[in-house]
Amino acid sequence: MTDADVRAHLDALAKPRGSLGRLEDIAVRLARTQDRLDPRTRPRRIVLFAGDHGCVADGVSAWPSAVTGMMVATILTGRATSNALAAAHECPLRLVDVGVAGPRIEHAPAFFRDARVADGTASLARGAAMTAAQFEAAWQVGAEEADAAIDDGAALLIAGEMGIGNTTPAAALTVLLTGLPAAPAVGRGAGADAAIVANKTRIVADAVARVAPGLAGDTLGTIAAVVGYEIAAMAGFFARGGARGATLLLDGYVATAAALVAERLAPGSVRAMIAGHRSAEPGHAAALAQLGLEPLLDWGMRLGEGSGALVALPLLDAAAAVLCDVARLDAIGAERAD
Ligand SMILES: Cc1cc2ncn([C@H]3O[C@H](COP(=O)(O)O)[C@@H](O)[C@H]3O)c2cc1C
Numbered sequence: 001m002t003d004a005d006v007r008a009h010l011d012a013l014a015k016p017r018g019s020l021g022r023l024e025d026i027a028v029r030l031a032r033t034q035d036r037l038d039p040r041t042r043p044r045r046i047v048l049f050a051g052d053h054g055c056v057a058d059g060v061s062a063w064p065s066a067v068t069g070m071m072v073a074t075i076l077t078g079r080a081t082s083n084a085l086a087a088a089h090e091c092p093l094r095l096v097d098v099g100v101a102g103p104r105i106e107h108a109p110a111f112f113r114d115a116r117v118a119d120g121t122a123s124l125a126r127g128a129a130m131t132a133a134q135f136e137a138a139w140q141v142g143a144e145e146a147d148a149a150i151d152d153g154a155a156l157l158i159a160g161e162m163g164i165g166n167t168t169p170a171a172a173l174t175v176l177l178t179g180l181p182a183a184p185a186v187g188r189g190a191g192a193d194a195a196i197v198a199n200k201t202r203i204v205a206d207a208v209a210r211v212a213p214g215l216a217g218d219t220l221g222t223i224a225a226v227v228g229y230e231i232a233a234m235a236g237f238f239a240r241g242g243a244r245g246a247t248l249l250l251d252g253y254v255a256t257a258a259a260l261v262a263e264r265l266a267p268g269s270v271r272a273m274i275a276g277h278r279s280a281e282p283g284h285a286a287a288l289a290q291l292g293l294e295p296l297l298d299w300g301m302r303l304g305e306g307s308g309a310l311v312a313l314p315l316l317d318a319a320a321a322v323l324c325d326v327a328r329l330d331a332i333g334a335e336r337a338d
């Protein structure tokens with residue numbers, strides 16, 4: 001199926017040609033991700049992956065690592081932004097601890113999974129963030145989550161993340177995998193001031209300079225040196241979900257860094273991806289451009305947790321509804337005048 005096939009289908013519906021404007025472009029993209037003229041956005045699922053980052057001790061975030069655990073606890077009570085938006089848009093949510101550093105959750109609800117690979121990464125400022133084996137373990141957790149969602153019928157998948165410090169590995173991966181210099185790849189994350197941004201920029205530049213020579217020879221090991229557990233899990237989630245024919249709706253800068261990893265290690269994953277929005281993080285545009293993706297929204301959002309993808313989700317519902325539920329012009333007895 002080609003773009004032209006989807007356009008021909010849209011043009012045969014009971015409406016003037018092109019009258020739904022950009023919604024028709026979104027419909028084409030959605031249909032192509034599932035290779036069908038009647039793509040589905042339901043059932044769907046958002047999986048939030050949580051992890052901590054050793055580099056927070058090196059001063060890359062405005063927030064301490066303990067906030068990751070606090071937000072995990074908040075998500076478990078159903079009162080985080082991600083819970084609110086997921087509920088608003090009827091998207092079942094799961095939460096997976098793949099590398100949080102704090103105490104383990106006890107007596108968790110069924111939507112939580114403890115799949116902790118380690119108690120946070122080592123600092124990418126001082127050496128490898130994780131080993132190749134740890135990367136593969138986290139990737140596998142994400143792949144299992146995609147399998148479980150698709151086995152339950154999900155046609156559309158969103159990955160979200162919670163991990164104080166994770167815009168630093170996201171920037172390092174963007175620099176490593178797009179060639180963007182460190183300065184335009186590094187932003188304020190969850191509210192870093194100018195001094196933190198300067199320190200973060202130096203740490204990202206140094207880490208990438210240290211590991212980049214290994215990229216061609218040991219791609220997985222090089223990525224592992226600057227990744228985070230939640231990012232590795234999101235990459236495995238995307239690679240498996242895309243391979244099994246689900247639509248992948250991307251969130252912001254951190255999720256897109258995972259998408260870059262997925263595409264590098266499982267080429268072709270990008271065919272399943274739709275970019276929900278462009279984050280306020282300055283490197284996001286370059287990361288999306290590397291993947292050839294146009295964001296649906298550009299609203300200055302910079303939260304993560306899958307929030308931008310969840311806000312964009314109704315646009316895909318609208319595109320699917322048009323493709324699936326609108327009558328053909330010939331079926332109502334009319335002829336084209338346009
Ligand atoms: C209360 C709170 C809730 C969040 N939800 C997502 N993030 C987002 O901000 C963090 C990344 O920014 P940085 O790299 O600057 O630390 C991640 O946890 C990300 O999910 C949050 C951050 C905070 C503080």
Ligand SMILES: O=C(O)c1cccnc1
Pocket residue numbers: 167189190251252253254255279280281301302303304305
């Ligand atoms: O765009 C993102 O993914 C993002 C931006 C700021 C903080 N956390 C995540």
